[in-house]
Amino acid sequence: MNNTHSIIGYYSTPFGELWNKSLDDLILEAFEGVLKVTALEKEDIDAVFLGNMLGGVVDDLLLLSAHVAELTGLHIPIYRIEAACASGGLAFQSADEYLASHPESTVLVLGAEKMTDVGAREITQALAAAASADEQSVGLTFPGVYGLLAQIYLHKYGYTEEHLASISVKNHAHGVLNEKAHFRRYVTIDNVLESPYVAYPLKVLDSSPISDGAAALILTNKNTLVKTHASAMILASEIATDTISIAKRKNLNSLEATRIAAEKAFDTAHVERKDVQLMEVHDCFSIAEILALEDLGFWKKGQGGARAREMSTSRDSGSSLIVNTSGGLKAAGHPVGGTGIKQIGELYLQLTGQAGERQVKTASVGLAHNVGGSGGVAVVSILGV
Amino acid sequence: MVGIVDYGFYIPKYRIKIAEIANQWEKCADKIERSLRMEEKAVAGRDEDMMTMAYEASVMALKSQSKIRKEIGAVFIGSETFPYAVKPISTSVAEWLDLGHDYLAYDTQFACKAGTGALISASALVASGDVSHALVCASDKANAKPKDTLEYSAGSGANAWLLGTDNVILELLGWHSYSSDTPDFWRRSKAEYPSHAGRFTGSPAYFKHIMEAATALMKKQQITALDVQHAVFHMPNGTFPLKVAHKLGFTREQVGHSYVVPQLGNSYSASALMGLVATLEYAKKDELIFFASYGSGAGSDAMLFRVTDKLEERRKSFEKVIADKVYITYGEYMKYMNII
Numbered sequence: 001m002n003n004t005h006s007i008i009g010y011y012s013t014p015f016g017e018l019w020n021k022s023l024d025d026l027i028l029e030a031f032e033g034v035l036k037v038t039a040l041e042k043e044d045i046d047a048v049f050l051g052n053m054l055g056g057v058v059d060d061l062l063l064l065s066a067h068v069a070e071l072t073g074l075h076i077p078i079y080r081i082e083a084a085c086a087s088g089g090l091a092f093q094s095a096d097e098y099l100a101s102h103p104e105s106t107v108l109v110l111g112a113e114k115m116t117d118v119g120a121r122e123i124t125q126a127l128a129a130a131a132s133a134d135e136q137s138v139g140l141t142f143p144g145v146y147g148l149l150a151q152i153y154l155h156k157y158g159y160t161e162e163h164l165a166s167i168s169v170k171n172h173a174h175g176v177l178n179e180k181a182h183f184r185r186y187v188t189i190d191n192v193l194e195s196p197y198v199a200y201p202l203k204v205l206d207s208s209p210i211s212d213g214a215a216a217l218i219l220t221n222k223n224t225l226v227k228t229h230a231s232a233m234i235l236a237s238e239i240a241t242d243t244i245s246i247a248k249r250k251n252l253n254s255l256e257a258t259r260i261a262a263e264k265a266f267d268t269a270h271v272e273r274k275d276v277q278l279m280e281v282h283d284c285f286s287i288a289e290i291l292a293l294e295d296l297g298f299w300k301k302g303q304g305g306a307r308a309r310e311m312s313t314s315r316d317s318g319s320s321l322i323v324n325t326s327g328g329l330k331a332a333g334h335p336v337g338g339t340g341i342k343q344i345g346e347l348y349l350q351l352t353g354q355a356g357e358r359q360v361k362t363a364s365v366g367l368a369h370n371v372g373g374s375g376g377v378a379v380v381s382i383l384g385v
Numbered sequence: 386m387v388g389i390v391d392y393g394f395y396i397p398k399y400r401i402k403i404a405e406i407a408n409q410w411e412k413c414a415d416k417i418e419r420s421l422r423m424e425e426k427a428v429a430g431r432d433e434d435m436m437t438m439a440y441e442a443s444v445m446a447l448k449s450q451s452k453i454r455k456e457i458g459a460v461f462i463g464s465e466t467f468p469y470a471v472k473p474i475s476t477s478v479a480e481w482l483d484l485g486h487d488y489l490a491y492d493t494q495f496a497c498k499a500g501t502g503a504l505i506s507a508s509a510l511v512a513s514g515d516v517s518h519a520l521v522c523a524s525d526k527a528n529a530k531p532k533d534t535l536e537y538s539a540g541s542g543a544n545a546w547l548l549g550t551d552n553v554i555l556e557l558l559g560w561h562s563y564s565s566d567t568p569d570f571w572r573r574s575k576a577e578y579p580s581h582a583g584r585f586t587g588s589p590a591y592f593k594h595i596m597e598a599a600t601a602l603m604k605k606q607q608i609t610a611l612d613v614q615h616a617v618f619h620m621p622n623g624t625f626p627l628k629v630a631h632k633l634g635f636t637r638e639q640v641g642h643s644y645v646v647p648q649l650g651n652s653y654s655a656s657a658l659m660g661l662v663a664t665l666e667y668a669k670k671d672e673l674i675f676f677a678s679y680g681s682g683a684g685s686d687a688m689l690f691r692v693t694d695k696l697e698e699r700r701k702s703f704e705k706v707i708a709d710k711v712y713i714t715y716g717e718y719m720k721y722m723n724i725i
Contacts, residue, residue, distance in 0.1 A: 019589045120583060196416050 005099045007383065008218050008229035009038030010345035015213035015333030016182040023052075023059055023114035026335075028071050030110050030214035038218050038229060044106055045218075047098055048078040051091035051111035052337040057126040058118055068110075084130035085284060087111060088340025089370025089379030092217070093237040096381075099221045106222060111341035112214035123210055127336070130373045132245035143207060143285070145246055145374045147199030150287035152252045154201060159305030161201045165192035166308045167286035168205050168330050174315060175327025177358035182211045182333030192286075206286040211333030215341040217348070230352040235269035235365070237381040238262075244376040255375035258295040262369075265380040266297075271365055273297055276382070277320060278350055278366035279313075280343035283328040292369050293323070296380070315360060325350060325358055340370035344381060351385045387512040388553030388690070390453070391699050393445025394544040394662045395438045395524075396649060399428040400710045401718045403537050409715040410532050421537055422623025426650025428713060429526040429541035431721045435464045438543035439478050439524035446520070446545040447482060449699065453547070454482070458516025459489045459507055463499030463523045463654045465572070465579075467492060478522065489516070496570060497619055498680025499523065499654040504546060505560050505686055511548050519548045525653035528722055530578035538622050540650025544658045554665075554696040555674070558689045559606050563598035570681030586681065591621065595629050595677045598685035602675075603633075606689050610634035613689070614672040615664045619657040619679035620646035626660075635675070642667045648707060654680075661690075666703045668692045 011033030013026055021029075027050075035042060050068055055061040065078040083090040088111030095109045115123055128141050135145075150164060169189055175181040187205055195204040219234070220226065240260035243249060250256065266273070273296075281296070283289035290304035298321065299307050307313075313323035326332040326346040329339055347366035349355040368381045402425045404414035418424060429438060439462055447454055462475045475490040489510075493503045500523025507519035524543030529535035569590035572579040595618060603609060610616070616635040618626040623646050630640045643660030652659060657678040664674055670692055677687040719725045 017584060019585060116585070194416065196413055 005096055005219055005221050005234040006226045006231040007234065007344065007348045008220055008225055008231045009034055010215070010217050010348045011037050012180050012215040012342055012345055013213050014180045015211045015335055015338070017116045018212040019116065021212060023055060023061065023112060024071055026114060026212060026214035027068060027110065027112045030112060030216040031072055031108070034108065034216035034218055040218065042072060042074060045074070045076065045108045046102065046105040047076055047107045048074065049091040049095040049098070049107060049109045050078060050080045051087035051340060052080060052113060053082055053084050053087045053130070054113060054115065054126050054336065057129060058123070059114060083377045084372035085282070085336045086340055086370045086372030086377045086379050087337040089343070089368065089381065090239060090340070090377065092340060092344055092381060093239050093379050095219050096234050096237040099219060104222050106218060106220040106225060108216060108218055109341060110214065110216040111338040113335035113337040114212050115210045115335060116212050120210070135245055135247070140246070141199070142374060143199035143202060146285040146287055147202050148246065149252055149291065150201050150285070153287055153290065156253055157302045157305055161193060162189055163305035163309045164201065164206055164286040164290070165189045166311060167283060167289045168192050170311050170314045171283060171324050171328040171330040174325050174358070175331025178327045178332055181327045181331050182209055183327070183331045202285050202287065208284045208329035208334035211335040213333055213335035213338045215338045215345050217341055217345055230354060232348045232351045232383045232385050235271060235382040235384045236265040237379065238264035238268060239377065239379050240264065241377050242375055244373050246374070254301065255291055255295050255371065255378060257375050257378035258292060258369065258371065258380070261378040261380040262296045265382050269382040271382060271384070275365045276367050277322065277363040278325065278347060278360065279321065279323045279369065280326060280346050281323055281328070281369040282371040283324060283330050284334060284371070288371070289323070289328065296367070296369060322360055325355070325360060340379065343368040343370060344383070347383050351383060386553065386556045387508050387548065387550050388557050389546055389555040390518065390549040390553050391446050391450050391547040392545065392662060392665065392701070393442045394542070394659065394701070394703070395441035395445070396427050396542050396707050397429040397433055397438070398709060398711050399430055399713050399721060400425045401428055401713050401715070405715050406537055417537060423538060423647050423650065425648060426538065426540035427542055427652065428718055428721055431723065434468055434526050435466050435524040435543065436468065436474050436477060438526065438541065439474070439522040439545065440481050442524065442543040442545035443478060443482055443520060443522055445701065446547050450547060453518050453549070455485045457484050457488055457518045457520050459510050459519035460484065461491060461493055461503035461507055461519070461521045463493040463495070463503045464525050465494055465496055465499060465653050466525045466527060467494070470574070495684060496681035497621070497653045497656055498678040498684055498686055500658055501678035501686040505562065507548050508557050511550060517549060521546045521548065523654040523658050525655055527651065527653040528578060531724065533578070535579065535581065538651045540652045542649060542652030542655045542659055544655050544662050552695055554693055554699050555690040556693060558691055559602060560686060560688045561598050561602035561605055562684060562686045563594050563601065564684035565594070567683035569683055590681060590683050591625055591679050592629055592632070594683050594685040595619070595679050596632060598687040599633050599677045602687040602689060610639070612673060613675045614639065615642060615668055615674040616640050617643040617657060617660040617664055617674060617676045619677065620660060621651050623647050662701070663703050665696065665700060668696060670694045670696070
């Protein structure tokens with residue numbers, strides 16, 4: 001029996017304002033796309049894990065399992081996973097758990113979100129449904145939550161908005177090389193600083209966009225399939241949770257769920273931080289990437305602002321650790337259910353040498369970090385080749 | 386050949402600065418001005434509406450056409466701010482203009498291209514010989530929900546166009562219309578303010594429809610952007626017309642005279658046609674004017690005009706007129722738009 005779980009294929013739709021695509025269209029394109037790149041038939045799939053946050057709120061679509069069954073003509077188990085912006089990451093983690101108890105199995109993990117069929121007010125309200133009910137009722141939105149985290153961080157460690165802006169500059173530069181990215185253009189520090197405020201001190205260009213998109217992976221523990229496909233091993237996929245109410249968090253300059261999930265993931269994977277060369281982290285707002293690098297244990301608490309300003313994780317930095325080669329949520333886009341899958345997919349492409357123009361030099365270990373509900377859930381996954 | 390015999394326009398004297406609106410809502414005025422490429426917009430006074438402005442524009446159009454006045458066989462008015470749901474405005478304006486009563490009249494609505502669609506219909510009536518002359522007006526006192534992004538651009542203005550076959554100042558060489566069911570901007574029955582779908586109003590709506598109509602017309606007329614001297618596009622803000630012109634291969638200079646949105650705002654159905662009015666202040670005999678309107682919902686009417694030697698005698702002063710203005714505060718703006 002093979003105890004190794006591997007990723008053997010990845011497909012993503014373009015991310016962006018896909019006006020002519022419905023949630024069905026996106027799911028179907030990702031489903032058919034990943035089967036095509038792996039040369040598998042749908043009959044080869046034993047279960048589907050679907051990450052989607054907003055179908056029930058925006059599209060009035062609950063019981064997405066049966067919906068996907070109708071779209072694909074499948075009768076196998078289909079699990080719909082919802083963990084806000086970590087829906088994709090948790091779908092992946094759940095699929096990995098499934099493989100642990102189902103030998104000789106192959107599963108399809110798909111994350112999809114349709115966000116642009118409603119206006120900004122409606123989608124902001126829908127996203128805020130994943131916040132604490134009490135805090136929603138007093139008007140706290142996700143930009144508001146991250147704005148508070150950013151204010152605390154800048155104040156506590158003496159940084160400025162320019163330090164935050166560096167994250168967006170780096171991720172936009174990375175996104176230029178990603179043919180599926182929502183935005184493929186460079187931005188400068190001045191561009192970020194001159195963009196309008198969303199929630200002080202965060203501005204439009206500190207924030208990930210509202211995107212449509214879907215992404216899918218094939219996971220297997222079948223040796224026969226691993227041998228015939230470019231594959232990356234799942235060394236760990238761990239989840240941690242935390243209180244959803246911001247007011248009940250122990251502190252606001254760190255996401256505890258990220259810290260705990262990372263510790264578990266490194267323990268399980270038996271790798272050290274220094275072994276990781278590539279990361280896709282959850283940069284829903286610029287401050288989130290700084291907190292992520294600190295909470296994942298790569299930067300010392302309070303040093304993130306300075307490290308961000310040095311662009312120390314840029315592909316052009318010559319550093320041994322490059323972060324968000326896809327462009328991150330900021331430039332690649334953030335179709336919330338799809339994001340966690342895209343992060344893993346980007347690592348898979350890079351680790352198997354299939355990342356095309358944005359391929360980094362040899363990398364053997366990558367980490368993906370997906371957050372839901374501003375830290376209510378965090379999933380940390382580590383892949384290796 | 387069918388064409389424009391004469392024209393008129395009306396721009397109310399009141400202006401509100403984009404910065405005045407932005408400051409009201411504690412927004413960064415300079416960023417909004419830069420993003421919309423707008424400085425101010427024209428606002429109709431409290432005692433003005435689309436009817437009074439259509440009348441004023443028509444008076445100017447017919448000022449030198451007293452002999453033709455009774456020969457006008459069709460009167461069409463396009464707007465998206467008609468004061469009545471049921472009751473024609475075209476008959477009111479025709480009555481005030483003393484046109485007689487032997488004319489076909491109707492009001493048209495198709496968002497910001499309500500006037501240009503009527504212009505094409507009128508040109509066909511004239512070309513067929515069913516009527517010798519037609520009067521087409523486009524007029525709007527465009528409103529927007531306070532604090533909505535539309536509030537920065539929705540302006541007021543009107544223009545009027547007398548069509549005929551003799552003595553024309555502009556020959557209508559051809560047109561092409563492109564339409565689809567694209568709900569990017571709308572106002573439901575009984576709703577006070579329009580709704581819009583944010584960035585959806587851009588690439589799948591404004592740009593797609595103008596590009597399709599314009600390229601089809603260029604093909605029909607066997608011309609390229611290099612063959613025309615002036616280009617005029619609908620102006621929902623200061624950015625879109627420059628972008629679409631660039632996509633179609635027109636230079637900033639070709640759009641130059643028509644680009645009035647930074648000073649006047651978007652007078653909805655009168656917007657693109659106001660660009661044509663502004664262009665006529667400078668256009669010369671035998672020059673070609675390429676024109677494309679856009680109406681949400683959605684469609685674009687592209688037209689190609691050739692200037693004749695008659696324009697010289699009927700040319701209107703435009704820049705001087707719009708320079709005569711009075712700035713108002715946000716409070717006055719609310720009052721003039723009958724919001725408070």
